[in-house]
Amino acid sequence: MPRLQLIALRSPRAGPFDLSLEPGECLAVTGPSGAGKSLMLRMIADLDPHDGEALLDGRPRAAMPAPDWRRRVVYGASESGWWLDQVGAHFKTPPVEAATALGLPQDIFARPVASCSTGERQRLALLRVLALDAPVLLLDEPTGALDPEAVLRAEDLLRQRLAAGTSILMVTHDPAQANRVGTACAVLEGGRLQVATLTR
Amino acid sequence: MTTVSLSPLDLGAAGLLLAVEAGLSLVCNLGLHRLVLIAVTRMVIQLLLIGYVLRLIFSLASPALLLLAIGLMTLVAAREVAARSERQLRRQGNLMVGLASVTSATVTTTLLALTTAIRPHPWWSPQYAIPLVGIVLGSVLNAASLSLDHVLETVTRDRVAIETQLALGVGYRQATGPLLRAALRRGMLPIVNQMSAAGLITLPGIMTGQILAGLDPVQAVKYQILLMLLLAGSSVFASGLTAMLALRRLTDGRQRLRLDRLILATAPTVATAIASMRADWRRRLQR
Numbered sequence: 203m204p205r206l207q208l209i210a211l212r213s214p215r216a217g218p219f220d221l222s223l224e225p226g227e228c229l230a231v232t233g234p235s236g237a238g239k240s241l242m243l244r245m246i247a248d249l250d251p252h253d254g255e256a257l258l259d260g261r262p263r264a265a266m267p268a269p270d271w272r273r274r275v276v277y278g279a280s281e282s283g284w285w286l287d288q289v290g291a292h293f294k295t296p297p298v299e300a301a302t303a304l305g306l307p308q309d310i311f312a313r314p315v316a317s318c319s320t321g322e323r324q325r326l327a328l329l330r331v332l333a334l335d336a337p338v339l340l341l342d343e344p345t346g347a348l349d350p351e352a353v354l355r356a357e358d359l360l361r362q363r364l365a366a367g368t369s370i371l372m373v374t375h376d377p378a379q380a381n382r383v384g385t386a387c388a389v390l391e392g393g394r395l396q397v398a399t400l401t402r
Numbered sequence: 403m404t405t406v407s408l409s410p411l412d413l414g415a416a417g418l419l420l421a422v423e424a425g426l427s428l429v430c431n432l433g434l435h436r437l438v439l440i441a442v443t444r445m446v447i448q449l450l451l452i453g454y455v456l457r458l459i460f461s462l463a464s465p466a467l468l469l470l471a472i473g474l475m476t477l478v479a480a481r482e483v484a485a486r487s488e489r490q491l492r493r494q495g496n497l498m499v500g501l502a503s504v505t506s507a508t509v510t511t512t513l514l515a516l517t518t519a520i521r522p523h524p525w526w527s528p529q530y531a532i533p534l535v536g537i538v539l540g541s542v543l544n545a546a547s548l549s550l551d552h553v554l555e556t557v558t559r560d561r562v563a564i565e566t567q568l569a570l571g572v573g574y575r576q577a578t579g580p581l582l583r584a585a586l587r588r589g590m591l592p593i594v595n596q597m598s599a600a601g602l603i604t605l606p607g608i609m610t611g612q613i614l615a616g617l618d619p620v621q622a623v624k625y626q627i628l629l630m631l632l633l634a635g636s637s638v639f640a641s642g643l644t645a646m647l648a649l650r651r652l653t654d655g656r657q658r659l660r661l662d663r664l665i666l667a668t669a670p671t672v673a674t675a676i677a678s679m680r681a682d683w684r685r686r687l688q689r
Contacts (some may be wrong), residue, residue, distance in 0.1 A: 247569055248656050268656040273571025283566030285580070327566075334570065 211254035230384030247277035282327035486547035489554040507640035541633040549589030549641035574657040589641020
């Protein structure tokens with residue numbers, strides 16, 4: 203039984219999408235801007251009205267309260283949102299170890315969000331998503347604002363999760379990243395997913 | 403109680419200062435006299451008209467007429483609440499939210515006052531009910547419109563923060579909780595200001611009017627306190643309910659943030675609002 207299964211997920215602006223994702227699998231989705239990549243992720247996370255069904259370990263999404271679904275199929279948007287002043291207040295327990303692995307300074311959780319750079323915020327947002335220990339992650343350009351070294355550190359973290367059985371659906375603009383992290387690859391064009399091959 | 407009765411001559415004397423100013427404007431070519439003249443004329447005609455209408459309603463003492471008058475006042479207040487914000491909820495949402503919160507806050511407060519503190523005979527006596535509804539409506543209108551405007555403006559601004567929380571599995575109610583509290587506080591500001599300034603910075607209008615009309619100051623103060631309490635109660639009620647109802651219209655069964663239900667548009671007039679409500683009901687009846 204696949205971890206995540208999409209059955210004709212569609213809105214007037216994108217889809218239909220049919221796919222299944224196994225535990226430990228990472229599907230890297232590329233495609234031109236405006237093709238509907240973020241719309242697809244938002245649909246899977248049930249953040250926009252749409253048709254179709256999604257299943258987690260065979261359990262239909264409609265049978266689950268929306269917050270329960272979103273806690274298990276977590277969407278990390280490309281633009282991170284912050285609703286409290288302090289970084290640490292956005293975490294139940296600050297993941298200090300993972301933060302160090304991503305090259306973030308030790309004191310970052312005590313700082314105000316406003317003092318963090320774009321790259322720091324992006325890494326913090328990734329940590330916030332990972333902290334939920336969800337079986338499925340929907341990541342929208344998770345390393346878009348990072349320097350090359352930080353990108354590799356973030357990818358290491360993602361590969362650890364994959365090895366532990368997490369399934370990831372990742373939107374990226376970098377074909378090299380798709381090759382480094384993805385176990386499968388697809389191109390989204392004209393609102394449809396086309397399976398592509400990894401160039402390994 | 404001895405009331406001081408005013409003759410037209412007395413009122414004319416009060417307008418003397420304005421007349422001098424209008425004359426100055428004419429002489430110095432300020433172009434203000436027309437503006438002031440129109441405003442004064444409108445004010446006098448509107449107030450005289452309402453005076454005679456009230457006299458008629460009071461003398462007829464008909465519950466149906468009273469209900470009609472209160473209904474009209476409420477409808478106009480609800481439209482004002484709906485019109486204050488630049489953003490409009492789809493399907494006349496602003497008007498519906500305004501109508502629901504204005505009506506329930508006003509009816510509850512007025513009924514409470516009429517059956518406990520004031521107790522006229524009969525309890526619905528228009529002479530008490532109408533002025534009470536009027537003053538409560540004024541403060542409810544303030545509270546509800548500020549609260550609605552705050553929700554509709556802030557929810558657009560805070561969209562990313564709210565949706566990030568939803569995406570992390572936080573419920574809609576929790577994610578929008580701070581917004582609800584801020585809107586409630588915003589709606590209460592005018593009455594809180596009014597209460598803290600009362601007696602120190604300003605002498606409230608009702609009290610001033612009663613003292614001028616010859617009532618003992620302490621009696622007038624007691625009346626003012628009663629009114630302030632009623633206005634504060636209705637303000638909290640109205641701004642809280644308005645924010646709750648507006649936020650409820652911005653979500654759905656799957657706890658999404660539905661900003662597609664919000665449009666930048668000009669406010670509806672009473673006529674178009676009624677027309678669209680009728681069309682809506684006809685559609686529902688046909689189903």
